[in-house]
Amino acid sequence: MKVMAQMSMVMNLDKCIGCHTCSVTCKQAWTNRTGVEYVWFNNVETRPGVGYPRGYEDQEKWGGGWVRNKRGRLSLRSGGRLAKLSRIFSNPKLPEISDYYEPWTYEYDTLLNAPQGAHTPVAKPKSLITGKDMKISWSANWDDNLGGSAETLAEDPILQHMSEHVTTEFEKTFMFYLPRICEHCLNPSCVASCPSGAMYKRVEDGIVLVDQDACRGWRMCVSGCPYKKVYFNHKTGKAEKCTLCYPRLEVGLPTVCSETCVGRLRYLGLVLYDADKVAEAASVENEHDLLESQRSVFLDPHDPAVIEAARAEGIPEDWIEAAQASPIWKLISDYKVALPLHPEYRTMPMVWYIPPLSPVVDVVADSGNDAEDARTLFAAIDKLRIPIEYLAGLFTAGDVAPVDDVLHRLAAMRAYMRKINLGEEKDESIARAVGMTGTEIEAMYRLLAIAKYEDRY
Amino acid sequence: MTLEKPTRAPANDGPLAASLVKYGRFLRKGEVSDDFRSVFLEGGRSGDVFYRDRWSHDKVVRSTHGVNCTGSCSWKVYVKDGIITWETQQTDYPSVGPDSPEYEPRGCPRGAAFSWYTYSPTRVRYPYVRGVLLELYRAAKARLGDPVLAWAAITDDPESARKYKSARGKGGLVRATWQEAAEIVAAAHVHTVKRYGPDRVAGFSPIPAMSMVSHGAGARFLNLVGGSILSFYDWYADLPVASPQVFGDQTDVPESADWWNSSYLIMWGSNVPVTRTPDAHFMTEARYRGQKVVTVSPDYADNTKFADEWLAPHPGTDGALAIAMGHVILREFLVEQKTPRFIDYMKRYTDSPYLVTLDDNDGCLVPGKFVTADVLGSDVENAAFKTVLLGADGEPVVPNGSLGHRFSESDEGLWNLDLGDVDPLLSIADSPLATETAEVVLPRFDLAPEVGREHAGGAGTITRGVPATRVAGRLVTTVFDLLLAQYGVGRDGLPGEWPTGYDDASSPGTPAWQEEITSVPAAKAERIGREFAENAEQSGGRSMILMGAGTNHWFHSDTIYRAFLALTTMTGCQGVNGGGWGHYVGQEKVRPITGYSQYATAGDWNRPPRQMIGTAFWYLATDQWRYDGLPADELASPLARGKFADRTTADCLVESAKRGWMPSYPTFNRNPLDICDDADAAGIPVADYIVQSLEDGSLAYACEDPDSPENFPRVIDIWRANVLGSSGKGNEYFLKHLLGTDSAVRANEVGPDRRPRDMVWHDDAPIGKLDLLMTADFRMTSTTLFSDVVLPAATWYEKYDLASTDMHPFIHSFNPAIKPPWQTRTDFDLFKTLAEEFSALAETHLGVRRDVVAAPLQHDTRDALATPHGRVVDGAPAVPGLTMPKLIVVERDYPGLAAKWGSLGPLATKLGMTTKGITYDPTPEVEKLAHVNGVVPSGPQAGRVRLDTDVRVCETILALSGTSNGRLSVQGFRQLEKHTGQRIAQLAEDHEGSHITFPDVQARPVSVITSPEWSGSEHGGRRYTAFTINVEHLKPWHTLTGRMHFYLDHDWMEELGENLPVYRPPLDMHRLFGDARVGSTAATGAPGSAGHAEVAVRYLTPHSKWSIHSEYQDNLFMLSLSRGGPTIWMSPQDAEKIGVRDNEWIESYNRNGVVVARAIVSHRMPEGTVFMYHAKDRTVDVPRTETSGLRGGIHNSLTRILLKPSHLVGGYAQLSWAFNYLGPTGNQRDEVTVIRRRSQEVVY
Structure with a gap:
């Protein structure tokens, strides 16, 4: 056992209001400068949708992440290091600016400086790349709130792989938001892709960084990362990426995106894991086993053997305590409501998500049942407005069972707490039905609903 | 770093690749994982320095955004090397308690992008004047040697006036010095006051709560001048007129943390994640407590993501859905089951047990007037305002707490809701005495218009029976019985037409009936109605409706909202934490209201201020009335008694002004300063002189002839606002008639048959009424583009100020992160400059004058007793303050204006400060302020408290308000205790010694003190919700009965058929104005449309995700995250009809103007409806249109002001005017527009 500490995040998508405050505060703090105009370390996608950069999840096109070869080993999907070296000067798997978007500004100064003329002055758009006039036709968030669904929805790689047909009927509309930052993977394919050794994981907290001095x-x-969360600064000629705000973490502050999240949906904390088990866990044959294999890499911070091993690795005492207090461990391993994004990329991502519980009661009610009754609520989980298969396509390599379990737990929490809210008897059977105790549900409720600052970070 | 041989096989690639990595780790000091999977690095990270440097900063300053979103979020502004870098949210709000989510972090992406403005290329850095005007001014001044004479010369000369007015909005702004710009502005003010009168100067600045000092500084200046301050809440159509109608209160709602306490939440036309971004989490989190969430929205709105149920009624039909839900609740919970909690609540807190006479109307019976004590033959004080109900024994009782008890000295201690031993009869049917039944005829508006009689709309009647009895010889019933009749809830033995069941679509009120109107399945409406009530019963009233612009911006929103409020009232949810209404659109809560009002109105020097209903001002000033001609009787009930016959809604406005119901400025067709002089010369009191002159015809109201030059508004000052790019309904009419520049107005003026009866028609419409448009802003908007003078304002990160909101219970501060850069000035300093310049010019041109203010009949005063029984009598003698406005003479010390502006006047202590009928004596506070602020050392105001800096004004506002000063709060409560005979002051007594100071709110947001200025309580750390003081301490509502009203008995309410909640559909714009019918694809023949498919659609302007009104819609971050310019959302079906694809350019046009935008085609939109999100200014990425050849318009280029007569009622109980409390709304949701795909080649 080699105990290492990883700073990780869980986002509760069920609470995300899609406001993009995280994107703006992150942009302002980190990428509001030339060379990275098009770069959003943190972005928020409307799903279904094509994401940013456009269609990044289509690894057959972009070749990011790992694949398991016949020998049971992992190789970079875009080819091993040798292959990369062979085409180091021309990388065909690189998204172009149009896949992100052509950043622009406007002739704002016209508004003040226009001479007396025949028409009201206006600020027309100008490309930030070429400086020329342009018609704006794509952005980092073009399909926000299903905008342009008729045109682009079919390009969503998840929809393309679903067996269930998703229609674009008004009555059946659904959407949710997916905020994304770098996953700070345990098995980062970007690091493995770097020919210069400029990318690394920090020993103490696992943050994946680009050494700006070493980057060539x-x-x-950029190609190697299946999440497309490494970007190229076209001014400095170096790669840049989300730093998990290490200058803030180092002085005890949460990341900018976490602290400014007005949906209060981000949790930040240390996870202890066994570095010796990562490769094996990432190499399991069946993609559906990746969730459980990644969970198995995490170490119980309360286990005396783990604590001892952590001390032996020189992990400071306060870090061990931080891991014990971490909301991440609770959400991933205790309550089992958080899931990784695209485990099938085999990078062992460390930003996990609680899937959204979408409107369900109307479906139940339409079938003539009592909409607030806990049992009928569970029965209807597979009739969610958001198709469960879609969520499985994001979080469990298509395996609907774990998603189903999470949504049952969230629904059970609502049913259980409603009784308390209305001053009725606690109903332990609701908790039992989802493999929890009432006490556990109440603790989970406090973490998810009351979610005080000190409990989130 | 380990160089030992790896103990494990390579985890990836293979041996060859592994050797590469092994090689690499010798080049680089790092730790490669044992399986060569990853590189770990420790220490020696010089490559990381960049990010650490970037995060460093010199200081963090607390401030906020003075933007009209009601967020009122506290922010950290980061400063490095004297430059503002970025902002993140503060997280240090006082705790809500251990079992609730907290307010941290409040904010949104708009706010997070604010610092972009500081150094952006759209920042106004210097004073600007349009070059044409500046040249004219300099030449005239050189010639005449005097600024005021120069201004007079330019504006008097038609040629020069036309020259600079027609240049408005077409560039050519040039830099001027502060001295010169201020001189021009001051000269225009002085000249206008002298020539035309002070009420020809108007000021517009909305939402004081979002920066009280910045607002107050300008308002104080204008109020000392005697200018007209324009209202905004009603103008924005954010005022829910139903609130004064039902509650007698402007708007009072729960803070957002109280949503957490609700166990059933309906979001009805309120898209919380977008428009209440910082508060939305209370909703998402409350779901985890088992709160059920329902959204009602015609599109798949953002909040639908969180909803357990989504109801999608056709736009504007929400009232029908609410009526049907009410039908279910009344039947199941108040008739079939007599739910004790609901019954008791209805008896105590609503007008439902009160008696209403049944009157003859052309041979049939209709609901009439409330029975009052005078009807019973009583001659007690104010008997006509003491309403009557029946006790359990069936005998009439006059309970405490009605309006009649409020203003009668003999009733001291009786203005309360204590029913004593009286158990009111809710229904006459329950009376032990003799009863009968009566058939009443009720109006309905939901019918399809008869062929050939389309002009009459869908109005009709329905006959339903009520139990009745005789009181004092009159046939009467209760409001409750009428309510059941109105909602179609039949009972055994009653005559009339009743539905056979919920599935009977033929009879108004049922779930099936609403389905035909709204498309919401009947079963769903039935179920949601039932659940809402069931939850209210189970939870003790914790069912809540959040309502917003989606339902409040309609012409008939007052009826929609009354149907909503009926739901929260009949289920006993108002005044309960977690229950009741939450109106969340534009509601603003200046928590320290008394101190703020004293400062802003300059009430310490002069009373009353001239406060004008904004909608009426713009309607007349921009000549929209010339195109309107809406016959008032087209809106009337079939049972109307003809009071609106042959009259337009504009005539109703004139009548309302002349009766003193609503304010009207400019008031008379002569300068009020001259009127005073003339009265003096004639040797008679000014008021008598005015009455005489009106009677002999030598004087008239300006609103009767708004197009005569002496009645034009001449100067408008705008700050903290963007009328021309955002709120200005009928934008193109503004450009044409008020400003005199190019416009895309497409309508024709009305012909002689539709002209107002009581207004003067000039064949030639005025072009360019306004002499000066002055705007202070920090960014370029349509308003600055069209202004004559643009003054550079400091941003919100460059000044001291105060902020508060409805959404949270804290007061917090603005603080300068940097000093105002370039030549910018804070609004406070800017108006100080103007005041000084004005005073200097006034020395020679004005001196000390007397002014007469025509003040309307005011809410919360005895004026509310002016109209017994709401009976509108014609031909009554003109008595100021009774049948016409009050006429109050005010001294204007113009040369001394600046000195008064900068010091606290004597009236604050001499007359006290009155808020909602309670007068506060601030004598001890003023003594303290003399030490905190210091006193004026010399000059005319020597010894008075200094108000000459923004910080001193902040201290003064906090010292003079009950919410921030416990002593004043307790004093107010003790007055209320005397008045009501109830013990209430304990709500503030534990804070009697508390006083929130400005340093306190600089340190962190501070919770307010419970105060009689508001209707709820924060006592003991509880969450604020409205009306808990009424419910728990038996303080009456400020209404006729003292209870919440289902029934309104004013004559005009009867004319409109709106005595009771009723469904009124969206206006039929085709019938009323000849617009295309929704869904029509007929060719319009509009310029450029030939050969293009066109479709007519409903045009809605909901609040945007990427802006707060027009603020931020020009911000590069917001533009980058959205589509980067004006867009119109439409359904794939409508897009297909006109052959347009996503992101293609389209034009949208109707009689009012034209808009050019790009289409966003999405299946989340319903067919037949498009959204152009509010508020798209014309400043960014707006090409010229094919339709007009001009720059495309703003979202409000397709709208126009329409007046609803019920909003104009005044002088009667809760239907009495107060500023931003009652007035015609600037509604804009009923519009229809035609859309076509245009040439994809655009020209800017």
Whole structure:
């Protein structure tokens, strides 16, 4: 056992209001400068939708992440290091600016400086790349709130892989938001892709960084990352990425995106894991086993053997305590309501998500049942407005069972707490039905609903 | 770093690749994982320095955003090397308690992007004047040697006036010095006051709560001048007129943390994640407590994501859905089951047990007037305002707490809701005495218009029976019985037409009936109605409706909202934490209201201020009335008694002004300063002189002839606002008639048959009424683009100020992160400059004058007793303050204006400060302020408290308000105790010694003190919700009965058929104005449309995700995250009809103007309805249109002001005017527009 500490995040998508405050505060703090105009370390996608950069989840096109080869080993999907070296000067798997978007500004100064003329002055759009007039036709968030669904929805890679047909009927509309930052993976394919050794994971907290002095701008990391969360600064010629705000973490502050999240849906904390088990866990044959294999890499911070091993690795005492207090461990391993994003990329991502519980009661009610009754509520989980298969396509490599379990737990929490809210008897059977106790549900409720600052970070 | 041989096989690639990695780790000091999977690095991270440097900063300053979103979020502003870098949210709000989510972090992406403005290229850095005007001014001044004479010369000369007015909005702004710009502005003010009168100067600045000092500084200046301050809440159509109608209160709602206490939440036309971004989490989190969430929205709105149920009625039909839900609740919970909690609540807190006469109307019976004590033959004080109910024994009783008890000295201690031993009869049917039944005829508006009689709309009647009895010889019933009849809830033995069941669509009120109107399945409406009530019963009233612009911006929103409020009232949810209404659109809560009002109105020097209903001002000033001609009787009930016959809604406005119901400025067709002089010369009191002159015809009201030059508004000052790019309904009419520049107005003026009866028609419409448009802003908007003078304002990160909101219970501060850069000035300093310049010019041109203010009959005063029984009598003698406005003479010390502006006047202590009928004596506070602020050392105001800096004004506002000063709060409560005979002051007594100071709110947001200024309580750390003081301490509502009203008995309410909640559909714009019918694809023949498919659609302007009104819609971050310019959302079906694809350019046009935008085609939109999100200004990425050849318009280029007569009622109980409390709304949701795909080649 080699105990290491990883700073990780869980986002509760069920609470995300899609406001993009995280994107703006992150942009302002980190990428509001030339060379990275198009870069959003943190972005928020409307799902279903094509994401940013456009269609990044289509690994057959972009070749990011790992694949398990016949020998049971992992290799970079875009080819091993040798292959990369062979085409270091021309990387065909690199998204172009149009896949992100052509950043622009406007002739704002016209508004003040226009001479007396025949028409009201206006600020027309100008490309930030070429400086020329442009018609704006794509952005980092073009399909926000299903905008342009008729045109682009079919390009969503998840929809393309679903067996269930998703229609674009008004009555059946659904959407939710997916905020994304770098996953700070345990098995980062970007790091493995870098020919210069410029990318690394910090020993103490697992944050994945680009050494700005060492980066040579080969951009293999951009291709290698299946989440497309490494970007190229076209001014400095170096790669840049989400730093998990380490300058803030180092002084005890949560990341900018976490602290400014007005949906209060981000949890930040240390997880202890066994570094010796990562490769094995990432290499399990069946993609549906990846969730459980990644969970098995995490170490119980309350286990005396783990604590001892952690001390032996030189992990400071306060870090061990932080891991014990971490909301991440609770959400991933105790309550089992958080799931990884695209485990099938085999990078062992460390930003996990609680899937959204979408409107369900109307479906139940339409079938003539009591909409607030806990049992009928569970029965209807597979009739959610958001198709469960879609969520499985994001979080469990298509395996609907774990998603189903999470949504049952969230629904059970609502049913259980409603009784308390209305001053009725606690109903332990609701908790039992989802494999929890009432006490556990109440603790989970406090973490998810009351979610005080000190409990989130 | 380990160089030992790896103990494990390579985890990836294979041996060759592994050797590469092994090689690499010698080049680089790092730790490669044992399986060569990853590289770990420790120490020596010089490559990380960049990010650490970027995060560093010199200081963090607390401030907020003075933007009209009601967020009122506290922010950290980061400063490095004297430059503002970015902002993140503060997280240090006082705790809500251990079992609730907290307010941290409050904010949204708009706010997070604010600092962009500080150094952006759209920042106004210097004073600007349009070059044409500046040249004219300099030449005239050189010629005449005097600024005021120069201004007079330019504006008097038609040629020069036309020259600079027609240049408005077409560029050519040039830099001027502060001295010169201020001189021009001051000269225009002085000249206008002298020539036309002070009420020809108007000021517009909305939402004081979002920066009280910045608002107050300008308002104080204008109030000392005697200018007209324009209202905004009603103008924005954010005022829910139903609130004064039902509650006698402007708007009072729960803070957002109280949503957490609700166990059933309906979001009805309120898209919480977008428009209440910082508060939305209370909703998402409350679901985990088992709160059920329902959304009602015609589109798949953002909040639908969180909803357990989504109801999608057709736009504007929400009232029908609410009526049907009410039908279910009344039947199941108040008739079939007599739910004790609901019955008791209805008896105590609503007008439902009160008696209403049944009157003859052309041979049939209709609901009439409330029975009052005078009807019973009583001659007690104010008997006509003491309403009557029946006790359990069936005998009439006059309970405490009605309006009649409020203003009668003999009733001291009786203005309360204590029913004593009286158990009111809710229904006459329950009377032990003799009863009968009566058939009443009720109006309905839901019918399809008869062929050939389309002009009459869908109005009709329905006959239903009520139990009745005789009181004092009159046939009477209760409001409750009428309510059941109105909602179609039949009972055994009653005559009339009743539905056979919920599935009977033929009879108004049922779930099936609403389905035909709204498309919401009947079973769903039935179930949601039942659940709402069941939850209210189970939870003790914790069912809540959040309502917003989606339902409040309609012409008939007052009826929609009354149907909503009926739901929360009949289920006993008002005044309960977690229950009741939450009106969340534009509601603003200046928590320290008394101190703020004293400062802003300059009530310490002069009373009353001239406060004008904004909608009426703009309607007349921009000549929209010339195109309107809406016959008032087209809106009337079939049972109307003809009071609106042959009259337009504009005539109703004139009548309302002349009766003193609503304010009207400019008031008379002569300068009020001259009127005073003339009265003096004639040797008679000014008021008598005015009455005489009106009677002999030598004087008239300006609103009767708004197009005569002496009645034009001449100067408008705008700050903290963007009328021309955002709120200005009928934008193109503003450009044409008020400003005199190019416009895309497409309508024709009305012909002689539709002209107002009581207004003067000039064949030639005025072009360019306004002499000066002055705007202070920090960014370029349509308003600055069209202004004559643009003054550079400091941003919200560059000044001291105060902020508060409905959404949370804290007061917090603005603080400068940097000093105002370039030549910018805070609003406070800017108006100080103007005041000084004005005073200097006034020395020679004005001196000390007397002014006469025509003040309307005011809510919360005895004026509310002016109209017994709401009976509108014609031909009554003109008595100021009774049948016409009060006429109050005010001294204007113009040369001394600046000195008064900067010091606290004597009236605050001499007359006290009155808020909602309670007068506060601030004598000890003023003594303290003399030490905190210091006193004026010399000059005319020597010894008075200094108000010459923004911080001193902040201290003064906090010292003079009950919410921030416990002593004043307790004093107010003790007055209320005397008045009501109830013990209430304990709500503030534990804070009697508390006083929130400005340093307190600079340190962190501070919770307010419970105060009689508001209707709820924060006592003991509880969450604020409205009306808990009424419910728990038996303090009456400020209404006729003292209870919440289902029934309104004013004559005009009867004319409109709106005595009771009733469904009124959206206006039929085709019938009323000849617009295309929704869904029509007929060719319009509009310029450029030939050969293009067109479709007519409902045009809605909901609040945007990427802006707060027009603020931020020009911000590069918001533009980058959205589509980067004006867009119109439409359904794939409508897009297909006109052959348009996503992101293609389209034009949208109707009689009012034209808009050019790009289409966003999405299946979340319903067919037949498009959204152009509010508020798209014309400043960014707006090409010229094919339709007009001009720059495309703003979202309000397709709208126009329409007046509803019920909003104009005044002088009667809760239907009495107060500023931003009652007035015609600037509604804009009923519009229809035609859309076509245009040429994809656009020209800017």
